Amino acid sequence: MAALLLLRACRRQSFAGAYNYIYPGTTTSNNTYNHRLASTEAASASVQLANAGGLVGFWQTLSNSTPVAYMQDVLVKIHDYSGLPWWASIVLSTFLLRSVVTLPLTIYQHKITARIEGIALEMPAIVEELKKEAAMAKHKFKWSDKQTQIVYRRSIKKQWQNLIVRDNCHPMKTMIVLWGQIPLWIFQSVALRNLVYMLPDPMAIQAQIVATEMTIGGFGWIPNLTVVDNSYILPVTLGLINLAIIEVQAMSRTRPPTRLQGIFNNLFRGLSVVMIPVACTVPSALCVYWVASSSFGLAQNLLILSPDVRRSVGIPKTQTELSHPYDLLWLKTQQRLRLVERPPADKPEAK
Secondary structure: OHHHHHHHHOOOOOOOOOOOOOOOOOOOOHHHHHHHHHHHHHHHHHHHHHHHOOOOOHHHHHHOOHHHHHHHHHHHHHHHHHOOOHHHHHHHHHHHHHHHOHHHHHHHHHHHHHHHHHHHHHHHHHHHHHHHHHHHHHHHHOOOHHHHHHHHHHHHHHHHHHHHHHHOOOHHHHHHHHHHHHHHHHHHHHHHHHHHOOOOOOOOHHHHHHHHHHHOOOEOOEOOOOOOOOOOHHHHHHHHHHHHHHHHHHHOOOOOOOHHHHHHHHHHHHHHHHHHHHHOOOOHHHHHHHHHHHHHHHHHHHHOOOHHHHHHOOOOOOOOOOOOHHHHHHHHHHHHOOOOOOOHHHOOOOO
């Protein structure tokens, strides 16, 4: 352990730069050496397997990409400066990065959604006015029914676009969280995989040190983060948390789901289940990250339901906003578990 601390103190370069490291003149214990040797052999086997499987294409390019290299550097720096074991460092880095990237995007997305709901309330009056104007124009200019309908629909579309421009709430902005969350998830996942397998250069001293630290940087039933979780606790936990996120989003809707929403809900439920066997095949370091990221997402979704929190971050109040969201979620959960006889959706919610 002392040798590892000394090696870590000798770091000077980052993953984003060149791997020019000089191995300090220190004696390493047999246990530490064996861990590092085992990690090196695992990395070499992984590289050979990846090459045999065709990873020399897109995935190798991603593994060697600049964003992944900077992400590796960030993860190592957070670990070094915090002094935490690797499992806690992974959790800390996940919470920090999601707080900086996805949390602000989620708040912004909810603001956009609230604005769209607001302008949707203005449309009925505009539609009635356009109907009257279309009827007058049809009589005045002797238009056919088809011509009148074309002009009428164009007018509605133009008015809707004017309202969107006025409130700066284009519907595509409601996807902004995915634009930030998916790249972050991919880059951090690949960066952790690189750290475990000492990529992109398994012969670099820096990479070997980090991989060695990870072999003793776990917790509880997974002391070694470079191996899979044979207990299946983390993979199953990941699946349950992802399912909980989907159910919270479904139960917090005040309107019946559309057919498309139902299809997507079932699709995401299926993906959550599929992630369990996938998580059973990856190093525990990745499982720790995925569980931490999903836990943050679940807490974020629950927090953003609170009216007080929504007002504090500037999300406008809407007609579909739940005044007592946690009571409603608890009632719907009880109904799904058949602990109550009548579904809460049948009762009007107290505003």
